[in-house]
Structure formats: structure tokens, C-alpha cells
Amino acid sequence: MDFFINFLYILYCSLMKPLNFSPFPTLESKRLILRRIEFTDVNEVFFLRSNPEVLKYIKREPATKLLDATKFIKKIKRGMNGNKWITWAITTKELHNMIGSICLWNFSEKHNSGEVGYDLMPEFHRQGYMTEAMELVIDYGFRTLELATLEAFTDERNQASIHLLLKNHFRHDTSRIDNHNEHNRIYVLKNL
Numbered sequence: 001m002d003f004f005i006n007f008l009y010i011l012y013c014s015l016m017k018p019l020n021f022s023p024f025p026t027l028e029s030k031r032l033i034l035r036r037i038e039f040t041d042v043n044e045v046f047f048l049r050s051n052p053e054v055l056k057y058i059k060r061e062p063a064t065k066l067l068d069a070t071k072f073i074k075k076i077k078r079g080m081n082g083n084k085w086i087t088w089a090i091t092t093k094e095l096h097n098m099i100g101s102i103c104l105w106n107f108s109e110k111h112n113s114g115e116v117g118y119d120l121m122p123e124f125h126r127q128g129y130m131t132e133a134m135e136l137v138i139d140y141g142f143r144t145l146e147l148a149t150l151e152a153f154t155d156e157r158n159q160a161s162i163h164l165l166l167k168n169h170f171r172h173d174t175s176r177i178d179n180h181n182e183h184n185r186i187y188v189l190k191n192l
Contacts, residue, residue: 019083019107019145027088027136032129034088034136037076037101041089044098044121045069053122057155059181079105090120090133099124102133104141106151113149114141125160134168142191150189153178162187 027034037045046069048054050062063069079085085105089098100120107114116137120130141147152170154161162185170187178184 021080021083021086024080025086025140025144027140029132029136031092031094032132032136033091033093033096034102034133035091036080037073037087037089037098039070039073041098042066042069042073044089045073045101047121048101048119051122054119057158057161057183058119059183088133088137090129092129099129100133102130102137104137104145104150107147111149112147113151114145114147115151115153116141117152130164131167134164138168138189146191148191150191152187152189153181153184154187155181155183156185157183 024036026036043066046063046066049060049069049072050064052062055062063072076085076087080087085103085107087101087103087105090100090102091098100118102116102118104114104116116134118130118133138150141150150170152161152165154165156162165187168189170189173186173188176186178186
């Protein structure tokens with residue numbers, strides 16, 4: 001029986017579509033362009049990784065110098081080149097400057113799933129930008145990557161993030177906990 005289960009798992013994995021983010025997929029909505037993050041975005045990346053309002057519910061050390069943002073961009077690019085994750089700069093069609101980011105990462109072949117992460121400059125909150133970006137990324141994850149499930153980890157106190165997830169049909173998975181952050185709740189969206 002174990003042989004048969006292992007055989008089915010190997011067959012399943014071989015049928016899964018391998019991740020490939022080259023050429024980079026630029027996504028577009030009515031008001032937004034989701035594009036590759038570049039070194040020219042270093043000031044915006046630094047802001048997103050150092051601003052207390054942006055980091056209010058994120059458990060990570062804030063960036064303290066521009067070099068931290070440059071290192072982060074290098075890390076993002078290495079991961080994308082290795083097809084480990086994909087991160088988009090969120091830009092408006094009017095401004096073209098980065099106003100936030102959204103990514104798919106933490107992919108699991110076993111579960112055919114990925115995790116979505118996102119942040120947005122406070123001046124662009126409550127204008128529907130993240131909803132538009134999320135819709136594009138969900139579509140990309142399900143249609144292009146053919147993932148079965150998307151997950152999002154968000155702080156139980158972050159009502160705006162929870163509202164965003166619920167609006168996009170994610171559901172709180174009460175059977176799971178985040179062992180690294182007691183305040184995080186896990187939300188799941190199935191590809192039906």
C-alpha cells in the first residue's frame with residue numbers, strides 16, 4: 001500500500017506545472033500595473049520596510065538604512081530567478097511609482113499551494129488599490145500557476161487586511177495556527 005501511495009505522489013508531482021517566472025509576468029488592471037521591482041524602487045522599498053504604520057502588524061525588524069532595501073531587492077531578484085517566489089511592485093497608471101508590493105511565495109508542491117503577501121503605503125489605503133492587485137494575483141496564481149490553494153497569514157488585529165481577504169473569498173482556517181506569530185491567523189482560498 002505504501003508503494004502505491006508513493007507512486008501516486010510521484011505521479012502527482014510530475015504532473016504539476018513547474019514554476020517559471022521568466023519572462024516576468026506584468027499584470028494590469030483598470031488603475032494598476034504590477035511590474036518587476038527594480039533597484040530604482042529602492043526609496044519606496046525602504047519606506048515600506050521601515051515605516052511604523054506599514055510595519056504595525058508585521059513581525060520583522062524595520063530597515064534602518066537604504067542599504068537594507070537594496071539587499072532586500074537583491075534577495076527578491078535571486079528568489080525570482082530561482083523560481084522560489086514572485087514579487088510585484090504595485091504602481092498606478094497615473095504615477096508609475098511603486099506604492100506597494102504583492103507577492104506569491106512559500107510554495108508547496110505537496111499541497112500545490114502558495115502564500116500571498118502584501119503591503120501598501122498608508123496614503124494609498126482605503127482606495128481599493130490592494131483589492132485590484134489581489135484580484136490580479138489570485139487570477140495569476142490559479143490560472144497561470146494552476147495552484148489549488150492560496151494562503152495568507154495576517155494579524156488578528158489588522159482589520160483592513162482581514163476585510164481584504166474576506167472580500168476576496170478567503171476563509172479563516174481555524175484548524176491551523178502560525179507557530180511563529182501568535183497573533184497571525186491563516187486564511188485560505190481554494191481554486192474551485
